[in-house]
Amino acid sequence: MKKVILVYGSRYGSTAEISERIGEILKKNDLDVDLVNLEETKLKKLPSLDDFDGILIGSGIKISKMTKSVRKFLSKFANTLKQKKNTLGIFISCMMASNPEERPKARDDYIKKVLDDNGIEVAMLEAFGGVLDLTEDSNLGGFSKKIMEKMAEDDPNITPGGKNDGRDWNLITNFAEEFCNLLNE
Numbered sequence: 145m146k147k148v149i150l151v152y153g154s155r156y157g158s159t160a161e162i163s164e165r166i167g168e169i170l171k172k173n174d175l176d177v178d179l180v181n182l183e184e185t186k187l188k189k190l191p192s193l194d195d196f197d198g199i200l201i202g203s204g205i206k207i208s209k210m211t212k213s214v215r216k217f218l219s220k221f222a223n224t225l226k227q228k229k230n231t232l233g234i235f236i237s238c239m240m241a242s243n244p245e246e247r248p249k250a251r252d253d254y255i256k257k258v259l260d261d262n263g264i265e266v267a268m269l270e271a272f273g274g275v276l277d278l279t280e281d282s283n284l285g286g287f288s289k290k291i292m293e294k295m296a297e298d299d300p301n302i303t304p305g306g307k308n309d310g311r312d313w314n315l316i317t318n319f320a321e322e323f324c325n326l327l328n329e
């Protein structure tokens with residue numbers, strides 16, 4: 145059975161849910177998956193990346209940036225990742241990509257630029273939509289919620305007081321299945 149490690153950084157839970165879904169799809173396709181939340185696991189405690197046939201990396205975006213944990217992962221393991229480029233995939237969850245027309249820009253601004261900075265090439269990359277939870281039960285901190293409520297006033301696509309979920313689960317499923325095909329080639 146081929147082995148995949150999926151590492152992710154998620155501030156509010158959206159990327160974590162996407163990662164779990166992708167992990168389930170990979171398992172259904174007979175891949176062995178290690179799901180690692182980089183917010184909870186120190187980089188030096190990670191298993192050796194050489195033990196895996198495929199690597200997936202996921203991150204949420206805040207003020208145009210991936211999580212610090214994912215940025216550190218990319219710079220620390222850049223050399224190994226360069227050698228694994230044929231079975232390497234990366235994805236993000238962000239509000240920009242909730243609008244399909246903006247998805248190419250999200251890929252360029254939030255993913256490609258970071259990969260270029262680290263000299264990393266990948267086989268697959270995608271920007272998925274994000275979650276902006278402005279309900280009373282939201283897990284956004286008070287300050288972040290205030291900023292996002294202010295932004296929502298000028299954005300007709302965001303519902304004030306609502307749980308704005310722009311994730312396209314078909315797109316996520318297709319990405320996961322394509323990654324399986326890549327590994328099973």
Ligand SMILES: Cc1cc2nc3c(=O)[nH]c(=O)nc-3n(C[C@H](O)[C@H](O)[C@H](O)COP(=O)(O)O)c2cc1C
Binds near residue numbers: 155205208237240291
């Ligand atoms: C304070 C804050 C800043 C954000 N900044 C951006 C941004 O610059 N670009 C963007 O597309 N989405 C932005 N978002 C939306 C998040 O990317 C979106 O909520 C995503 O799903 C978060 O993923 P996570 O829950 O895995 O952290 C921001 C959200 C918050 C709360």
